[in-house]
Amino acid sequence: MKTMKILGALAIVAFMSAFTIADSIPTGYKIGDVATDFNLKNVNGKNVSLKNIKNAKGYIVVFTCNHCPYAVAYEDRIIALDKKYSKKGYPVVAINPNNPAKQPADSFEKMQERAREKKFSFPYLLDEGQKIFPQYGATKTPHVYVLEKTAKGNVVRYIGAIDDNYEDAAAAKTRYVENAVDALLSGKEVSVKETKAIGCSIKA
Amino acid sequence: MKRISTHISLLVVLFVFLAACGDKETKQEEAKIVKAEPKPKPMRVYTADGVSVNAYDFSGFEYFLKQKNDTTYVVNFWATWCVPCVEELPHFEKLNEKYKEDKVKVILVSLDMYKMVESKLLPFIKEKQLKSEVIYLRDPDQNVWLPKVDSTWSGAIPATVIYNKEQRKFYEQSFTYEELEKEVSNFK
DSSP: OHHHHHHHHHHHHHHHHHHHHHHHSOOOOOTTOEEOOOOEEETTSOEEOGGGSTTOSEEEEEEOOSSOHHHHHHHHHHHHHHHHHTTTTOOEEEEEOSOTTTOGGGSHHHHHHHHHHTTOSSOEEEOGGGOHHHHHTOOEESEEEEEEEETTEEEEEEEEOSOSOSSOGGGOSOOHHHHHHHHHHTTOOOSOOBOOOOEEEOOO | OHHHHHHHHHHHHHHHHHHHHHHHHHHHHHHHHHTOOOOOOOSEEEEETTEEEEEEOHHHHGGGGOOOSSOEEEEEEEOTTOHHHHHHHHHHHHHHHHTGGGTEEEEEEEOOOGGGIIIIIHHHHHHHTOOSEEEEEOOSOHHHHHHHHOTTOOSEESEEEEEOSSOEEEEOSOOOHHHHHHHHHTTO
16 A cells, blocks of 8 residues: 555656656757747738738748847848749748837837838738747747648748848858748758757847 | 796886876877967957957857866857847956956857947947957858857857866856856856
């Protein structure tokens, strides 16, 4: 009987520690995972979900924001990506993951201003409550996820930077996102699936 | 009996020989440490108003991550535009000042964009009167060098490496002064 009690206690401890361990594992998608859809408010006031975007073969989901100089340095390149790929079925969907209470420059109103000034051709969404970016595992802006629309859902095919030169688009030798989308459009495997780059940490 | 003593003397000779070899190796090791690489030449030196900063690409900068002496290095990656980085800088300054007699050295590695070095970084160093060594790291091909700092680094800043010749730890986080002091105290 005593043994049973001890075993029971051990089982409970094991059970609880299993949960603690699970909690401490960093969340976020890996290549090949199915990414969640969302329903977030766009700068035009209407909500956007990936599933409602017509004629998409996939999506270029970019976590970006107003205030971060790295994000600003990439703004024109994000616009160019949408121009080039939305008509091919890979539109850009930009999401601001920052909490405006902590980063006033990233408020919804400021997002609207920025989208107007730069004539964003793509949705620029606010991650209200900061619930979506942790599921993706975004840690900084800009942080790109290329998703391919498949029968089992939107599969993550690329995670990382837009290209290999934040300072100068013209000097970039490898355009990671373009290469990834080009590969997907021609039915090939993405060769460089993950890259790293400096960015502004997300303020949740 | 004679054979045994021969064996013993052979053993002694062998032992002395091995010991000498070992000693030689240790000396060579020491020589390697003493002859550490010289401080690399910066790609460029930015100077204005009595403030100057050395600029390195990653291959030059790597020297500052590989020191093997009795100092503990606190290498903080930051930028003038990064709000949480700027907020925690005073903690690094305080640490550098408080422990300078105790072989702790703070190195502030700016990741500002090159267009901002003269317009933002140099005036910032002057205005804040930064005492810790500031280095400007300019290497746009981040995907190549970020993992060399730490394989787990996502690229978000602030980020900090604390190391000495025995241990090394990477932190992708902001610090309070107390947290920073506690971490550094684990390196002694």
